[in-house]
Amino acid sequence: MAIDPAQPQAQSNQQDIEQIQQLLNQFQHNLPLSSTPYADMASQLGTDEASLLSLLKTLQDEQIISRIGAVFRANRVGVSTLAAMAVPKDRLEQVAEIISSYPAVNHNYEREHHFNLWFVLTAQDSEQLQSILENMQQKTGIVILSLPMEEDYHIDLGFPLQLISNNLQGGEKND
Amino acid sequence: MIDERKLIAELQKGLPLTSHPYAEIAERIKSTETEVLEHITLMQSRGDIKRMGIVVRHRKLGYTANAMVVWDIPDNMVDELGHCFGQFDFVTLSYRRPRHLPDWPYNLFCMIHGQDREDVLNNLQLLITSCNVEHVQHSVLFSKRCFKQRGAYYVYKDRQKESVSCN
Numbered sequence: 001m002a003i004d005p006a007q008p009q010a011q012s013n014q015q016d017i018e019q020i021q022q023l024l025n026q027f028q029h030n031l032p033l034s035s036t037p038y039a040d041m042a043s044q045l046g047t048d049e050a051s052l053l054s055l056l057k058t059l060q061d062e063q064i065i066s067r068i069g070a071v072f073r074a075n076r077v078g079v080s081t082l083a084a085m086a087v088p089k090d091r092l093e094q095v096a097e098i099i100s101s102y103p104a105v106n107h108n109y110e111r112e113h114h115f116n117l118w119f120v121l122t123a124q125d126s127e128q129l130q131s132i133l134e135n136m137q138q139k140t141g142i143v144i145l146s147l148p149m150e151e152d153y154h155i156d157l158g159f160p161l162q163l164i165s166n167n168l169q170g171g172e173k174n175d
Numbered sequence: 176m177i178d179e180r181k182l183i184a185e186l187q188k189g190l191p192l193t194s195h196p197y198a199e200i201a202e203r204i205k206s207t208e209t210e211v212l213e214h215i216t217l218m219q220s221r222g223d224i225k226r227m228g229i230v231v232r233h234r235k236l237g238y239t240a241n242a243m244v245v246w247d248i249p250d251n252m253v254d255e256l257g258h259c260f261g262q263f264d265f266v267t268l269s270y271r272r273p274r275h276l277p278d279w280p281y282n283l284f285c286m287i288h289g290q291d292r293e294d295v296l297n298n299l300q301l302l303i304t305s306c307n308v309e310h311v312q313h314s315v316l317f318s319k320r321c322f323k324q325r326g327a328y329y330v331y332k333d334r335q336k337e338s339v340s341c342n
Contacts, residue, residue: 053193065229
């Protein structure tokens with residue numbers, strides 16, 4: 001029987017994918033709070049610390065993981081708001097660029113609606129937030145709708161495994 | 176005393192990929208590993224930290240479509256429906272926000288993800304049926320262009336370098 005050189009490669013890819021699934025499934029929350037969290041995670045995953053660190057580094061380089069850290073509840077640390085503007089179509093790029101240039105803005109999206117520019121603004125306190133909003137309105141001449149979160153109904157456990165597993169094999173996504 | 180703001184900034188940047196990441200953070204903010212770990216536990220118990228873990232990028236996993244779906248819900252039903260929306264796998268946030276009449280009548284926002292537009296709309300239909308909101312006025316705001324996206328910096332230095340990117 002001829003040796004198929006593709007076979008071992010395919011097998012190891014499958015193992016890698018299973019390991020990544022397991023990693024993401026278990027540790028999008030409940031990161032160990034110990035002196036050696038990566039070693040503890042590795043032992044739970046049946047691998048060693050060095051291999052896990054190198055896998056995490058790869059996933060970070062490939063931008064599948066943005067970071068390993070804390071997700072803070074909105075408005076618990078500092079203040080934030082979701083802001084919307086109805087920007088005339090021919091000014092959208094120019095206004096979006098102005099808004100993105102503020103360090104306090106972390107998301108800025110065009111959406112399909114009369115209110116077509118949506119961004120999230122964070123600041124240390126509500127006075128600072130208010131003064132940034134006023135400054136933006138002055139610079140752009142467009143009224144801003146500020147819609148701060150009042151109640152959070154979603155329990156964040158990370159992105160669910162079955163959604164992730166369907167897509168790990170999809171290769172490079174470019175958007 | 177630990178400097179909470181400095182700790183938050185480090186936890187938002189992300190843990191270093193080294194054997195003793197909490198000790199490394201402690202060194203950066205002139206604290207101790209024990210203090211750092213205790214303070215993270217405290218912020219978790221206060222609910223300031225929702226989770227500690229790996230933060231993935233949906234888009235890189237093929238979930239490139241998303242719609243913010245906004246609803247005009249009677250005030251006495253908003254808690255119940257907010258919880259109902261928040262339980263779905265494909266929903267990544269479910270928030271009550273103020274109305275701004277007359278321009279903006281919507282008081283409940285949820286973010287629905289999917290692999291494409293159709294997938295998002297199918298998920299929305301499932302949510303509508305499951306939570307019995309067939310007759311509630313709502314609007315679907317698909318995302319088009321991303322002008323900027325990064326983690327929130329609640330603590331930032333005056334002249335921090337701004338990277339404008341979308342994943």
